[in-house]
Amino acid sequence: MTLPDLTAIELREAIATRRISSAEAVAETFAQIDRLEPTVGAFLSLFRDEAAARAGDVDRRIAAGEPVGALAGVPVAVKDVLCTTFGATTCGSRMLERFHSPYDATAIRRLLNADAVIVGKTNMDEFAMGSSTENSALGRTVNPWAPDRVPGGSSGGSAAAVAARLCPVALGSDTGGSIRQPASFCGVVGLKPTYGRVSRYGLIAYGSSLDQIGPFGRTVADVALLLSVIAGHDPADSTSVDENVAPIADYLDGLDEPVEGLRIGVAPAFNAGAEPSVRAALEAALDVYRSAGAQIVEIDMPHLDYAIAAYYVIATAEASSNLSRYDGVHYGYRTPDPADYVEVYTKSREEAFGQEVKRRIMLGTYALSSGYYDAYYLKALKVRNLIRGDFVRAFEKCDAIVMPVAPTTAFKIGEKVDDPLKMYLGDIYTISANLAGIPGISVPCGLDENSLPIGLQVLTPAFSEAKLLRIARMYEAATDWHTKKPAMVQ
Amino acid sequence: MSDISYEVIVGLEIHVQLCTKTKMFCSCELSFGQEANARVCPVCLGMPGSLPVMNGQAVEYAMLAAMALNCTVAPFTKWDRKSYYYPDLPKNYQISQYDLPIGSHGYIEILLDDGQTKRIRILRAHLEEDAGKNLHTAGNFSQVDLNRAGTPLLEIVTEPDMNSPSQVRALAVELQRIMRYLGVSEGDMQKGHMRFEPNINLAITRPDGQFRTPIVEVKNLNSFRALERSVAYEVQRQLDDFLETGVTLQMGNKSTRGWNDQDEVTVLQREKEEAHDYRYFPDPDLVPVTTTPPWLDEIRSRLCELPLARQTRYVTQYGLSDYDAGVLTAERPTADFFERALAAGGEPKRVCNLLTQVGLKLAKDRGGDLSSLDLEPVAVADLAKMVDAGTVSATAANTILESMVATGKAPAALAQELNLIQTSDAGELEGIVDQVLAENVQAVQDVVTESKKSKKARGFLLGQVIQKTKGQANPKVVSEILERKLK
């Protein structure tokens, strides 16, 4: 096994016991990046010198017997939606191409406090709006399993980086599936924590009531490790949850213990919309759980059909407001030659935002406009409540709900760019977890006829990440899908 | 023109800057007179990724103010985003309160010129963050100072219940007094702590019917005087305008005018009220606020007697004049000082005179209030008692008070030191009276014969005695002795 194949847990163990140095690990990471990044295009920026310096510092402290953090010396990639004081924070947009944040996001601070080595910032759909990373204005990321296919999105760069062994773990953000769907497309593990579990401070907002930062890894354990580092209350984020209400844990603790008397909920009617290969993989996964002693129960989720409609009203409404500060006056690109003061606003926004971002700003602005607010925004909030209710009722009957992550596997680059509605419909299975605020995970559960990865989604009640991870681990322990590698790293 | 009558109708929109330690949604200290953009952070700059965190002190100040304004305090309130693009607004939305203001449906009592009080209804009072300031000082560009951005603002909206310029002024003065009493705002209009925007129009009655003039909102008012005069100016301008053009109130013809302090006129700023769609919606970055009964009780316990109630009580309970009661209650430290002196045994009128004639002037000279002087209320009470006991004269007491402030010494010691103790010893004074009577036979004659000069002569003799004692004789005692001897 070569170094890029090591998991974060294996790597930190090797570094802590000085079998290898963090400096070597980081050098090897960049060697792998040099080999594959020209094809994959996962990164928008790389921090070679800073990473080497941090790795050297970790090695020195380990050699001196000083205490080090939970990710000491481990290379990590972060989605370029998280503010960092080093490098630019672009959100994949022309608008913020030259934006340098004066502060670090809380999640970034926690990574650094855990002595992680941040190697670079990854590509994404502009302002996290998209499901293929094709909406990035600053780079093109391909799926490491099939370079003519998308990696998924919006956290496509992070998912591709982990899949291509450019780094063992990465952070992404998930507003409607932006961690789970690319994890599924790229054959890695991706976790969207409960809303409020991880501080959003320094996460450039798309849909504030839905956004959540989460980890990517190649194993459930690595994802658990990263979550342990980034989770917890942050006084700078009023929506981050009080740990007295929802205690955080070391999510590696007891991870391998199966959940006794596990009841898995399935909504067959809802899942019928997925492609045959995806449905077959789901059925096989249910058999795995059955064999592990779980009981499969049928649940009814009558309102999930309205999730996409509700989501695209709520998320775009919030986005239209969140993105109004990018106007060439306060933040972002400024048009070079405005005729007057109003043109500074209009032309800057016209020239620097991409099509999809403009589309969503228009949608959201419309939904909040006087006379339409009740019919769209307010109604969407009501649907959101109904969907929450569906989950509450379902979780009375089961411990976890299992469903596909996406109706399809990775599609071809360019296949859906001209049909936004088709693109939106692909979010059908991921969106409700964001609307309900519950945690969800995607774990590799098969390969389709084109040898493209399929993801299994597991959802549990709010703040039950420990249980969610154990349930996901039960599946992972019984299968070997997570060990499959794309051809480019064979 | 005698067949025309009109009523003035004014409502006020007031922005009160709360004097919290930090801004509304971040930990920056409030800024007054700092270098531009010195008191800012990622949050009040609206930096990408930054998040607001509610300042509990601002909410409590707003609750306290709402209670003092007799408002219903919302059991549940939330934060809403109000969207508009403007350079001084970093996020291009303002965090405000839309449909659930922290206070609603209250009233404020104001004192009218004739001594009566009037109740002005308050529609709502809500919290929001202030914007920055655009500066147009440089040549071909403008600059923005965001020190003020994020300062907690309480926006108070009254019903159109004021019917004269003086009522508008009375409300403004009363509101300032209340905010200062509660300690929730410094209330300095010049510094923009309180910004008043009157909405003015007229209800005109003529033989051919009743008419309402278009509503005018006036801005740029930074003194009570400007506020009052702008309303007076608008009343006349609207009347003239109506008589000339006949234009009446319609949908969308509300306009905004700015007050020009130099020329004392209002100048048109915005012709028509633009149909603004602020696209309010609940801010997803903030959690709603539930004002629980124990919390409300705790805040209510911080309420004090309000200035107007205090002023009225000073007249009825202590027999002070309206004027003196107004002076003593204008600022809370003065009223508090006054009451502490009374609690220490000072006679109200005596203490009032000492404070209004000397104390307040000394405080003002030193640029502070009574509490900033090196002066204890109990010492002022002692001094008042000395006057009542005849130990010192009222005039001497004023001199002593000045010295007390200057030296910090006790009144009794200063009276000695300055030789201001009155002689009330009848025996000692009797000798001096005899001497004066012997020296002024003509005057004595005038008194005894009860001639036309009798009164004047009596005063003359008294003056002579006082003069001989170098002003230390108690005039009351001397008068009694004179009276007896001249019978």
Ligand SMILES: [Zn+2]
């Ligand atoms: Zn600040």
